[in-house]
Amino acid sequence: MDMVNLTIDGVQVSVPSTYTVLEAAREAGIKIPTLCYLKDLNQIGACRVCLVEVEKARALAAACVQPVAEGMVVHTNSPKVRATRKNTLEMILSDHNIDCLSCIRNGNCELQSLAEEYGIRKVTFNGIKSSSIIDDKSFSIVRDSSKCVKCGRCVAACKKQSVGVLSFLNRGFETSVGPAYDISMADAPCIYCGQCIVSCPVGALYEKEETEKVWDAINDPSKHVVMQVAPAVRAAIGEEFGLPIGTRATGKMFAAMRRLGVDKVFDTNFAADLTIMEEGTELLNRIKNGGVLPMITSCSPGWIRFCEFYFPEFIPNLSSCKSPHEMEGALIKTYYAQKNNIDPKDIVVVSVMPCTSKKTEAAREQLVNKDGLKDVDIVITTRELARMIKQAGLNFNNLPDEGPDPDFMGEYTGAGVIFGATGGVMEAALRTVADILEDKDLPDIEYKAVRGVENDIKEATVTLGGKDIKVAVAHSTAAARELLTKIKNGEANDYAFIEVMGCSGGCVCGGGQPIVKAQDLMDIDLRAERAKALYEEDAIMPQRKSHKNSQVMKLYEDFLGEPNGHLAHELLHTTYAQKEIYPENLVK
Numbered sequence: 001m002d003m004v005n006l007t008i009d010g011v012q013v014s015v016p017s018t019y020t021v022l023e024a025a026r027e028a029g030i031k032i033p034t035l036c037y038l039k040d041l042n043q044i045g046a047c048r049v050c051l052v053e054v055e056k057a058r059a060l061a062a063a064c065v066q067p068v069a070e071g072m073v074v075h076t077n078s079p080k081v082r083a084t085r086k087n088t089l090e091m092i093l094s095d096h097n098i099d100c101l102s103c104i105r106n107g108n109c110e111l112q113s114l115a116e117e118y119g120i121r122k123v124t125f126n127g128i129k130s131s132s133i134i135d136d137k138s139f140s141i142v143r144d145s146s147k148c149v150k151c152g153r154c155v156a157a158c159k160k161q162s163v164g165v166l167s168f169l170n171r172g173f174e175t176s177v178g179p180a181y182d183i184s185m186a187d188a189p190c191i192y193c194g195q196c197i198v199s200c201p202v203g204a205l206y207e208k209e210e211t212e213k214v215w216d217a218i219n220d221p222s223k224h225v226v227m228q229v230a231p232a233v234r235a236a237i238g239e240e241f242g243l244p245i246g247t248r249a250t251g252k253m254f255a256a257m258r259r260l261g262v263d264k265v266f267d268t269n270f271a272a273d274l275t276i277m278e279e280g281t282e283l284l285n286r287i288k289n290g291g292v293l294p295m296i297t298s299c300s301p302g303w304i305r306f307c308e309f310y311f312p313e314f315i316p317n318l319s320s321c322k323s324p325h326e327m328e329g330a331l332i333k334t335y336y337a338q339k340n341n342i343d344p345k346d347i348v349v350v351s352v353m354p355c356t357s358k359k360t361e362a363a364r365e366q367l368v369n370k371d372g373l374k375d376v377d378i379v380i381t382t383r384e385l386a387r388m389i390k391q392a393g394l395n396f397n398n399l400p401d402e403g404p405d406p407d408f409m410g411e412y413t414g415a416g417v418i419f420g421a422t423g424g425v426m427e428a429a430l431r432t433v434a435d436i437l438e439d440k441d442l443p444d445i446e447y448k449a450v451r452g453v454e455n456d457i458k459e460a461t462v463t464l465g466g467k468d469i470k471v472a473v474a475h476s477t478a479a480a481r482e483l484l485t486k487i488k489n490g491e492a493n494d495y496a497f498i499e500v501m502g503c504s505g506g507c508v509c510g511g512g513q514p515i516v517k518a519q520d521l522m523d524i525d526l527r528a529e530r531a532k533a534l535y536e537e538d539a540i541m542p543q544r545k546s547h548k549n550s551q552v553m554k555l556y557e558d559f560l561g562e563p564n565g566h567l568a569h570e571l572l573h574t575t576y577a578q579k580e581i582y583p584e585n586l587v588k
Contacts (some may be wrong), residue, residue, distance in 0.1 A: 006072040021052055022063040026522060032076050033114055034083065035092075035201055036151035036516045037064040041160060042199075047151055049114065052076045086118045094125035096202075096533075097132070097146035103203040110201035110517055111149060115139055124397045130173060137186035139360040140208055141197065146202060148177055148204040153518075154196035161502075162478035163306070164188045175192045177204075180582065188580040191477060193302035193502045194356030194511010200282050207356045207512060211384050211391075217348040217377075218261045225262040225348045226332050228325060229253065231269050232354040232420030232507035233382045235533035237515040240386035241396040244527035248536055251401025256389045258402060262350070267404040269412030271328035271418040272428070274555070275299065276546035278572055279321045280433045281563035283497055287469075292316045294472075294487075294495035297425050299323045301361035302502025302511075304576060306477040311484050312578035317498075320573040322375070324419065325351040325358065326367055328409065329375035330571045335559050336408050344371070350378045352508035354420065357502065366574045381512025411551040414538030421531035422475035422506035423450035423458065426499040430462055430471070431545045437465030453505050453527045457483050459495075471497045476504040505531065 008028050014070035015024045020043075025032050036047035037476045045062030050311040052063045055073040060081065063074075074083060093115060099460035100106050150168070155177060158166040169176050179188035197205045217223045223366045257265045283295050298304060298319040307314055322330070329351065333344040351358060362376040369375065380388075389396055415431055418424030427450055449460035450471065456479035459472040474483045474494050475574070480500045486492040503510050505527025516526060538544060546552065560568045 002550040004068050004070045004072075006068055006074065008074045009076055009185050015068060017068065019068045020064060021054075021066045021068060021072075022050060023522075025063065025074070025076060030066070030076055031519065032063045033117065034064060035110060035114065035149065036153065036519055038153050038156070038199060039065055039522050041152070042153045042156040044152060047092070047404070048147070048426040049085055051081060051084055051088070053078050053081050053300055055253075056144055065223050082118075086120065089114055089118055089120060092149055093123050094127065095129050096149060097144070098123065103147065104206045104209075105203035105515075108515060108517075109203060112202075113517075128238040130200065131176065132321050133166060135178070135184050135186075136208065137184045138190070138192065139186075139363050140192035140356045141185050141190070141194065142206050143178065143185055144204055144206075145176055145178070148201055148328050150175055150177060151201060152177075153199040153201060154205055157195040157199040159189070160478060161195055161476060162481045163191055163193075163195060164466065166196055183582075187583075189579070191302040191309070191502060192357040192360050192511070193477070195503060197356065197437070198509075198513065198515050201518065207381050207384065208359055209384060210359070210378050210380050211388050214350050214380060214388065215377050217350070222346060223263075223348050224342050224346050225350060226266060226336070227257050227260075227262040227350045227352060228266040228268045228271075229257065229352040229385075230269075230325060230326050230331075230354055230420065230507065230512070231417050231534060232510060232530070233270065233352055233385070234537070235420060235508050235530040236354065236513045237382055237386060238396075239516070240383065241389075243397065245516065245520075245524060245526065247530065249396075250534035250537060251403070252396055252399045255350070255399040255402040256394050257385070259390055259394055259399075260388055264405050264410045266328065266332075267412050267416075268325045268328055268351070269416030269419070270549070270551065271324035271331070272416035273546035273549040274327055274418075274572070275324045275425075275550050276415060276428050277319055277556075277563045278327075278431050278568060279319050279553060280429050280436070280546075282319055282321065284433065284436070285427070285564065287496060293321055294498045296498045296500055298576075299425055300357075300500060300507075301355065302357040302504040303455070303477060303480060303500045303580070304501065305357065305360070306480060306541075308576055308579040309581055310481070313488070314484055314575050315578065318576055320569075320575065322367065322572055322574045323358075323361065325353060325379075326361070326375045326574075327572045329377075331409065331555070333375065334367070334571060335374055339408060344373055348378065348518065349376045350380065351376045352382065353379055354382050354507045355503075355512045356381060356511040358512075362542050364574075366576075383512060383514060386514070409551065411542075411549055413546055413549050414541035414544035415498070415546045416549075417537045417541065418534050420507040421451075422453060422501050422504075423473045423499065424506065424534065425498070425501075426450045426471060426473050428546055429497070430464075432547045433544060434462070434464055436536050451497070453525065456504070458499055469496045470494050471499075473499045475501040475506055477502055479504075508534065
């Protein structure tokens with residue numbers, strides 16, 4: 001690799017010729033502030049916060065897009081640079097809703113941090129502000145244009161997902177960011193993955209908060225509140241309390257949830273194991289009986305919406321299984337309610353999820369039972385759970401390590417845990433299907449070909465029951481689009497089973513997870529760090545295959561009958577339907 005030598009603030013640096021000044025400065029231990037920049041996503045030099053002085057250049061340069069050159073001399077902290085950055089920040093703040101104390105991003109806002117770093121104590125530019133709207137009609141995402149700094153990070157994130165719902169609208173001072181035709185997020189063909197939220201540096205996009213609903217349920221003596229938590233939450237919740245990225249906080253997470261005052265705490269991993277039984281059986285039935293192949297997983301609601309909007313011809317390929325938390329919700333209001341003699345109408349199921357799309361999923365009409373009850377009543381994100389823990393005054397890091405309530409749905413295996421990482425559902429399914437087809441307890445097989453985030457699409461050929469089966473894994477809807485387009489075009493038509501996760505890296509990087517600042521993301525692969533926590537837990541579990549979950553087996557024995565049986569289909573399976581993109585009545 002070609003190297004170049006340059007001087008940054010008197011420090012001589014040798015870096016690859018492909019580097020920008022921003023990257024070179026970081027190697028030299030020098031922080032250049034950024035706002036619109038987001039590694040591998042948004043490098044457009046639009047905000048002008050990262051300006052630096054390059055000797056012999058006619059004007060200040062944006063470090064995030066300025067290539068390095070041999071002999072270049074850069075000043076990142078000259079009086080001219082500091083004054084220009086401060087002036088730029090003051091202009092951004094002049095058109096920004098600076099009611100920071102009531103902002104959802106107070107304390108974790110990149111603009112707020114920059115204003116503090118540059119000693120901005122008042123807004124010196126006053127005048128007319130651009131138009132302001134709060135779009136809170138969707139179940140998942142709220143858009144507050146008064147907070148938007150027009151950095152373009154959300155637009156880039158949406159484009160990278162191959163959805164493109166968000167874009168720049170209008171021109172000049174009236175420029176805004178929103179869906180086409182300026183319609184509500186509720187009416188746009190949005191998949192609610194929330195990648196726009198975790199990309200936003202300020203509070204212009206955030207999840208539809210439901211923490212007050214949870215508190216109300218907890219404080220209502222007539223309600224029996226059951227809280228369940230997804231596998232990916234344990235890999236990230238600790239970040240909200242200062243723990244390093246990738247810290248597994250399973251025990252403290254359960255202790256905190258219990259101390260909020262809910263009646264029962266369960267782990268959605270139980271239903272992940274159950275999903276493998278249902279989905280694995282469905283796959284085997286399709287292979288044996290000439291069903292629609294490839295079968296595609298249905299755990300990710302963002303992916304499901306993407307399929308319903310953009311690839312409806314693949315709806316028959318989707319597994320009919322509900323996602324794990326919806327399965328668990330259905331069982332809580334039937335199996336658990338019967339065992340405990342509780343009227344299902346009095347049960348409030350709260351799902352703690354890493355995903356903003358789960359909020360919209362819970363409202364799907366297909367997930368309302370014959371008595372008019374939703375499987376899951378309230379969905380809160382990892383961030384919302386952290387807020388509740390803080391509101392309750394709990395010292396998260398000092399809590400003891402505890403587990404879920406052990407009765408009925410408290411057991412889970414390592415296979416259930418890895419559902420939160422890309423390739424995890426596939427690996428969990430293969431562990432069980434291999435055992436079932438071979439009719440013996442195989443040694444601990446690691447299907448490493450479907451692990452990792454190095455490629456957006458991974459494929460493998462595995463031998464099951466003496467036959468070679470080709471499988472694939474895609475993480476992000478952009479990867480799903482690429483893979484499905486190849487299948488449509490006849491370029492890849494021999495897959496039997498495909499796992500799709502709506503977000504890059506899987507649920508560990510869902511739109512409801514803790515937000516990491518752009519400066520920190522320059523040095524880490526968030527997807528890999530969080531996934532490690534799940535595989536650590538998988539490795540220490542006494543059972544690592546879903547069909548070894550004794551409580552799942554007892555559930556079938558006592559209640560469901562058999563996988564894919566009549567009652568299992570009634571409670572654990574669902575249907576999907578094509579959705580119209582930008583209906584004519586909305587865009588006239």
